Amino acid sequence: MNLENKKYDVLVIGELNVDVILNKIHSFPEIGKEKIADEFTVTLGSSSAIFASNLSTLGAKVAFAGKIGNDNFASIVENCLKQKNVNTSNIIKDNSFKTGVTIVLNVGNDRAMITHPGAMEEFGIDEIPEELFTQSKHIHVSSIFLQPKLKKGLSDLFKKAKEYGLTTSLDPQWDPNEKWEFDYKNILPNVDVFLPNKEEILHLTSTHDIKLAYEKIKDYANKVIVKMGIEGATIFTKTKEVYLTSFRNENVIDAIGAGDSFDAGFIYKFIHNSTLEECLNFANLVGAINTTAAGGTGAFESFEKIKEIANNKFGVKI
Numbered sequence: 001m002n003l004e005n006k007k008y009d010v011l012v013i014g015e016l017n018v019d020v021i022l023n024k025i026h027s028f029p030e031i032g033k034e035k036i037a038d039e040f041t042v043t044l045g046s047s048s049a050i051f052a053s054n055l056s057t058l059g060a061k062v063a064f065a066g067k068i069g070n071d072n073f074a075s076i077v078e079n080c081l082k083q084k085n086v087n088t089s090n091i092i093k094d095n096s097f098k099t100g101v102t103i104v105l106n107v108g109n110d111r112a113m114i115t116h117p118g119a120m121e122e123f124g125i126d127e128i129p130e131e132l133f134t135q136s137k138h139i140h141v142s143s144i145f146l147q148p149k150l151k152k153g154l155s156d157l158f159k160k161a162k163e164y165g166l167t168t169s170l171d172p173q174w175d176p177n178e179k180w181e182f183d184y185k186n187i188l189p190n191v192d193v194f195l196p197n198k199e200e201i202l203h204l205t206s207t208h209d210i211k212l213a214y215e216k217i218k219d220y221a222n223k224v225i226v227k228m229g230i231e232g233a234t235i236f237t238k239t240k241e242v243y244l245t246s247f248r249n250e251n252v253i254d255a256i257g258a259g260d261s262f263d264a265g266f267i268y269k270f271i272h273n274s275t276l277e278e279c280l281n282f283a284n285l286v287g288a289i290n291t292t293a294a295g296g297t298g299a300f301e302s303f304e305k306i307k308e309i310a311n312n313k314f315g316v317k318i
């Protein structure tokens with residue numbers, strides 16, 4: 001399939017929320033007391049949005065399908081995505097729900113987080129316009145455990161994407177309920193690229209070793225990429241296993257969104273028909289770039305900035 005013929009390279013289907021981050025809180029929050037935070041930031045949260053935003057900054061044509069409320073936080077989500085050139089015309093604004101929000105309380109190296117999922121819980125596959133399947137080359141889905149309605153239709157969604165000739169990827173992300181219910185026998189056959197991190201694949205397969213985890217799902221899975229933080233990542237396919245170590249960053253600011261940026265790097269190369277080794281190497285690079293600035297999108301202001309960090313910090317020309 002030719003990328004040039006499609007309106008969008010990648011359609012991202014997933015959760016949207018705003019992060020309200022309170023920093024430099026004088027002491028840990030206590031019930032019944034008021035404390036002062038010296039700094040706060042309101043920023044685009046959610047794995048899917050970080051993925052979409054950074055993939056677009058890398059140069060792909062990206063559209064988003066999801067659900068937000070019709071409130072001030074909805075405008076923040078929309079504006080942040082638009083600023084990064086992500087098409088937002090298929091994000092539903094629903095008056096009945098609030099836009100999801102995560103309040104992050106940072107104290108020293110510790111943090112407490114509270115999330116109100118809001119509209120993201122109410123988005124189902126029947127709300128994705130049919131035309132997006134013909135306009136896109138690839139679909140990426142993320143954070144299935146935060147989106148119960150979407151999760152119910154997941155195997156149908158990937159089946160439909162394959163019927164339309166799209167390539168597909170899935171990052172399951174963490175299950176806050178830690179139940180890890182995942183119908184891999186029906187879902188994974190239609191997922192070309194499966195992108196869990198190490199903890200997630202071990203939970204999903206009830207194993208304690210990534211090779212055993214792959215063994216368990218290999219009759220159903222296509223390409224499985226296991227992210228392992230600072231250790232790098234491993235790719236498993238029916239014919240080979242490739243491990244690449246991470247790029248060394250001596251000065252990690254934080255790893256928030258590193259996995260989503262890794263996904264963006266991998267899928268960027270994947271849709272351009274690169275070899276698996278090239279996809280994995282670039283994914284590691286983009287994951288490492290993510291750790292050079294605060295939050296999931298801090299290091300991805302522009303393509304020029306990405307090139308500069310790749311060259312100056314990691315000695316890689318892109």
Ligand SMILES: Nc1ncnc2c1ncn2[C@@H]1O[C@H](COP(=O)(O)OP(=O)(O)O)[C@@H](O)[C@H]1O
Nearest residue numbers: 197227228229230232246258259262284287288
């Ligand atoms: N400290 C780090 N230094 C360099 N690269 C990193 C670092 N942390 C993460 N990465 C890169 O980002 C990828 C994803 O990070 P990981 O923490 O495994 O994912 P997730 O955010 O989904 O848990 C890693 O596979 C690696 O390539």
Ligand SMILES: [Mg+2]
Nearest residue numbers: 173197259260
């Ligand atoms: Mg992740």
